[in-house]
Amino acid sequence: MRVSVTELVGNPGETRELTRAVPPETFGEDPWGPVVTAVEGDVAMALHLDAVVEGILVRGTLGFDVQLPCARCLEPQHVHRDVAVAELFLDPAKQDEDDEDDPGYELIDGRTAIDLSTLARDALVIDLPVRVVCREDCLGLCPRCGADRNRVDCGHRPGEEPDPRWAKLADLDLRPE
Ligand SMILES: [Zn+2]
Structure with a gap:
């Protein structure tokens, strides 16, 4: 999911809001296929894009619903999650030769855009509940x-x-x- 950041790059202090609801497939199908199917409906993105000297700082929340079976009775359960994110997308022009790459978290397309797919996938996968119960006394x-x-x-x-x-x-x- 590419987002243009032309007006932010090179203007530290500039900020922009990004509020959007997108289907999880927007963030790619592989290799997180099984997670996509657990997410119900759109992922609500409420983000701030801040221009900083090193690149673009993306912070905010991703809200989504997942459907998982109750760990005890296997009845499908619907769970809402809001995940806080804060990631720096590095400007390659501000990096030293020996800086470590962090694939998915860098400015792309000639420093005019960022791709939020890796950020969204990482956030959703990490925050996906491992197990849920329909009620405590199930x-x-x-x-x-x-x-x-x-x-x-x-x-x-x-x-x-x-x-x-x-x-x-x-x-x-x-x-x-
Ligand atoms: Zn149950």
């Missing part, structure tokens, strides 16, 4: 028969000998973080 699936115990009473009680096929589930740590 009863989960019965380790013996697999029934959703929030909905049905399958008659099996904790402490009973689990079906060997489900024995591994008993070892899972399902406590909320």
